[in-house]
Each structure stands twice: as C-alpha cells, then as structure tokens.
Amino acid sequence: MSEPIRLTTPLTKDKVKQLKIGDRVLITGTIYAARDAAHKLMVEALDRGEPLPIDIRDQIIYYVGPAPAKPGRPIGSAGPTTAGRMDAYTPRLLDLGLTGMIAKGNRSKAVLDSMQKNTAVYFAATGGAGALLAQRIKSYDVIAYADLGPEALAAMRVEDFPATVVADCHGGDLYKEGIKAYARD
Amino acid sequence: MREIHVDQIRDAVAELCIKANCLLPEDFFKVLRSSAENEPSPVGRDVLCQLVENAEIAAADMSPICQDTGLAVVFAEVGQDVHIVGGAFEEAVDAGVAKGYTDGYLRKSSVAEPLFERKNTRDNTPAVLHTRLVPGDRLRIKLAPKGAGSENKGALAMLVPADGLEGVKRFVVETVRHAGSSPCPPMVVGVGIGGNMEKACLCAKWACARDINSRNPDPRYAALEEELLELVNKIGTGPQGLGGRTTAFKVNVEFCATHIASLPVAVNINCNAARHAEVEL
Numbered sequence: 001m002s003e004p005i006r007l008t009t010p011l012t013k014d015k016v017k018q019l020k021i022g023d024r025v026l027i028t029g030t031i032y033a034a035r036d037a038a039h040k041l042m043v044e045a046l047d048r049g050e051p052l053p054i055d056i057r058d059q060i061i062y063y064v065g066p067a068p069a070k071p072g073r074p075i076g077s078a079g080p081t082t083a084g085r086m087d088a089y090t091p092r093l094l095d096l097g098l099t100g101m102i103a104k105g106n107r108s109k110a111v112l113d114s115m116q117k118n119t120a121v122y123f124a125a126t127g128g129a130g131a132l133l134a135q136r137i138k139s140y141d142v143i144a145y146a147d148l149g150p151e152a153l154a155a156m157r158v159e160d161f162p163a164t165v166v167a168d169c170h171g172g173d174l175y176k177e178g179i180k181a182y183a184r185d
Numbered sequence: 186m187r188e189i190h191v192d193q194i195r196d197a198v199a200e201l202c203i204k205a206n207c208l209l210p211e212d213f214f215k216v217l218r219s220s221a222e223n224e225p226s227p228v229g230r231d232v233l234c235q236l237v238e239n240a241e242i243a244a245a246d247m248s249p250i251c252q253d254t255g256l257a258v259v260f261a262e263v264g265q266d267v268h269i270v271g272g273a274f275e276e277a278v279d280a281g282v283a284k285g286y287t288d289g290y291l292r293k294s295s296v297a298e299p300l301f302e303r304k305n306t307r308d309n310t311p312a313v314l315h316t317r318l319v320p321g322d323r324l325r326i327k328l329a330p331k332g333a334g335s336e337n338k339g340a341l342a343m344l345v346p347a348d349g350l351e352g353v354k355r356f357v358v359e360t361v362r363h364a365g366s367s368p369c370p371p372m373v374v375g376v377g378i379g380g381n382m383e384k385a386c387l388c389a390k391w392a393c394a395r396d397i398n399s400r401n402p403d404p405r406y407a408a409l410e411e412e413l414l415e416l417v418n419k420i421g422t423g424p425q426g427l428g429g430r431t432t433a434f435k436v437n438v439e440f441c442a443t444h445i446a447s448l449p450v451a452v453n454i455n456c457n458a459a460r461h462a463e464v465e466l
C-alpha cells in the first residue's frame with residue numbers, strides 16, 4: 001500500500017486539487033467539530049445576514065458528537081457521524097470557502113456538485129474507531145453554541161488524524177466506484 | 186427461593202454497560218484480525234487494521250470502542266425461583282444503565298419522546314428491556330448496546346410461504362445492500378425467520394447479539410447462515426462501504442414457529458462494534 005499523504009491545515013484549494021479518491025491522508029493542524037444542530041445554527045446566522053463564528057475559508061469540518069472526556073483528557077471517543085444529515089446545509093458553507101469535510105457515508109448530488117464547483121474534498125474517517133481517533137485529537141475548545149453540549153462548534157488540534165479521500169473535487173465518489181470494483185454476481 | 190437484592194442488579198447492569206462498550210470479546214478480535222489479512226481491497230484492509238488498533242486502545246484505556254454507545258438493550262432471564270427484593274426489577278435495570286453510562290463516560294443518546302421535544306434523558310435510560318421467566322434460581326443479564334447507524338437499517342418483511350427460501354435470501358441481501366455504509370461495515374447480520382411481526386424482530390435482535398463463533402444448532406439453518414454470508418459478501422460494500430469483500434463478518438439466523446399462512450423475516454444489523462456482555466447472578 002502506498003504511504004499516506006500528510007496534510008496540514010489550512011487546506012488550500014491547491015492542496016485539494018492534488019487529492020483523489022482512495023488516497024489515505026494523515027491530517028495535522030486545527031479542524032472544527034460540528035454536527036446537525038451547529039450546522040443549523042450556522043446556516044440560520046447566514047440567513048439573518050450575520051457572520052459565522054469562525055472564518056471557514058480553507059478549513060475542515062469534522063462531523064462528530066464525541067463521548068464525554070475522562071478527567072485529564074481533551075475528548076472521549078470521537079468517531080465520525082453520518083454525513084447525509086448535513087447535506088442540506090453543506091453547499092452554503094462550501095460557497096463560503098469551506099474546503100474539507102470528514103465524516104462517514106455518501107453525500108447528495110447537490111453536495112458533490114458543489115464540491116466540484118468550489119474545489120473541496122470529503123474524507124471518511126473509520127466509523128467504529130472512536131477510541132483510536134480520539135487519541136489523535138490533542139485539544140478540544142468550544143468556540144460557539146456551548147449550550148449544545150457535545151454538539152457545540154469546537155476547534156480541535158489534531159495530529160496525524162487518519163482519513164481516506166472518498167469524494168474529490170474532480171467528481172470521483174469512492175462509495176460508488178469502490179463497490180462497483182468489488183461487486184460479484 | 187433465592188433472594189437477589191435490586192442493588193446487586195443495578196451494579197451488575199452498570200458494570201455490563203461499561204464492559205460491553207469498552208471491551209471487544211476476544212473471539213471478535215480474532216475475526217477482525219483474520220479479515221484484515223484476507224480483505225483484498227487496500228482501503229478495506231486499512232480500515233480493518235484501524236479497527237483492530239481501535240479495539241486495543243479501547244480495552245487498554247477502558248474507553249468506548251465507538252462514541253455512539255447506543256441505547257442499552259437488555260435481555261434478562263429471570264429464574265422463577267428468584268425473589269427480587271428491595272425494590273422494582275425494571276427500576277433497578279434503569280438505575281444500572283444510568284450508573285454505567287455516567288461512571289463509564291459513555292455517551293447518552295436516549296430521548297424521552299420521539300416526535301415533539303426529543304429531549305435527552307441525560308442518563309441513557311430507559312433500557313430496552315426484554316424479560317423472560319425461566320426455570321431455576323439464577324438471573325442472567327445480557328446487555329447489547331446498539332447505535333443508530335446500524336439499528337436504523339433494520340427491516341421487516343411479512344413474506345408468505347410461497348416466497349420460500351429464495352424470498353428470504355433476496356430480502357436479506359437487499360436489506361444489506363440498502364444499508365450501504367451506514368452501519369459502519371463490516372457488520373454482523375441478525376436474521377429472524379418465522380413467528381409473527383414482533384417475534385421475528387425479537388429473533389433477529391437475539392441473532393445479532395449471539396457470539397461471533399456461534400452457529401445455529403439446526404444444520405439446515407447453519408448452512409443458510411453460511412450461504413447468506415457468501416451472498417452478502419458478493420455485494421461489494423466492503424469495510425465502511427468503500428468497496429471490498431468483507432461486507433459482513435457473520436450472518437446469524439434464528440427461527441421460530443409461525444402461522445400456516447405466514448413467513449415473517451426480520452433483519453437486524455449490527456455494526457463492526459458488535460458489542461455485548463453478560464453476567465449470571
């Protein structure tokens with residue numbers, strides 16, 4: 001197997017263009033945690049003409065709702081949640097410059113189209129590997145929507161966070177092509 | 186009559202919550218490792234190696250294998266010669282779930298009411314409790330936490346006898362195909378055949394929570410388990426739905442008596458974090 005690609009944030013569009021489906025990556029830098037409720041609040045803020053709590057240009061959002069942290073730890077188990085529930089909100093954020101998403105499961109056509117238009121990438125982290133992924137998260141700081149508890153918008157510093165490119169900015173979708181390659185009659 | 190105090194039940198359930206969520210059974214480890222060796226897809230192999238490492242970290246750390254520590258599904262077999270003292274049995278089970286999920290730093294994912302407020306109960310209660318009265322003076326409790334990614338992909342078909350074996354196979358394969366990446370494959374597939382609507386579902390759930398190396402004692406159903414495994418692994422879903430040969434680790438089938446005009450089939454899908462633990466009091 002080829003060596004994983006090391007990526008550091010911010011994730012510029014130039015970096016995104018180099019990535020293709022099936023590439024394994026190790027991400028280091030700051031990424032943001034947000035899931036259903038935080039996405040809803042961000043899009044509502046945009047609807048009211050307000051700015052987002054973070055500048056999402058060239059950033060990565062990880063769809064995660066972690067388990068509670070044990071004392072002395074930044075975070076509890078923290079594997080990906082299903083991306084489809086964020087699909088309705090995602091194109092708005094991509095239009096504002098978001099370049100990367102980490103989650104699990106396939107995306108809608110609207111999201112994939114918007115990713116191509118805006119030069120963005122979608123990574124899968126391993127669902128069910130929450131304990132391993134939590135070890136690669138070195139800090140967790142709530143930035144906004146603190147009352148959402150584990151669903152708050154947070155900044156996380158990650159080191160060598162493992163993920164796979166599952167949808168690239170060239171129109172590739174590993175959820176379709178991977179299954180096609182291994183299906184048998 | 187043997188007396189069992191509710192505090193004992195509470196503490197046993199609390200311990201099971203933590204054990205089931207943090208410790209993958211040894212047999213399951215072996216299956217993970219051997220499928221990591223046999224999976225032809227490089228992405229799939231990478232996923233399986235991560236799952237092995239993940240289970241090792243979770244066990245060493247006593248942290249949950251997956252952050253979705255699910256609803257607490259509890260199967261209790263209460264011996265009819267057991268006298269439960271000090272309070273109510275169901276309350277003791279819920280108290281155990283609350284204690285286990287709180288003390289074990291497990292995620293609380295239960296909402297009290299499904300449609301209007303969906304307010305989190307904050308202690309993961311109530312348990313989904315299935316109680317059977319059995320002979321003897323023992324109390325057996327099995328706890329199988331279940332996340333939503335996999336539970337949401339279960340399905341029931343009220344087939345008729347004319348649909349036969351082929352109809353059953355088709356329904357199982359289509360349910361697994363449709364589940365796609367949601368249950369974090371490789372999965373364990375539980376199939377319940379026969380009974381009526383609710384009994385088939387219960388059989389499927391029970392099948393899901395069986396040990397990974399168990400087989401149906403009836404050789405015809407054991408053969409069906411193997412055939413179904415082969416069929417679902419032809420779909421191509423693979424680890425995490427990214428393509429590969431290991432879509433399921435195992436298919437478990439349970440059957441029960443049914444009506445002359447019915448052939449209910451239920452499929453309950455368990456994810457790679459196919460967690461369960463049990464204890465006898």
Ligand code: SF4
Nearest residue numbers: 128251332334369456
């Ligand atoms: S489907 Fe299972 S492994 Fe995947 S996130 Fe849910 S509980 Fe975890």
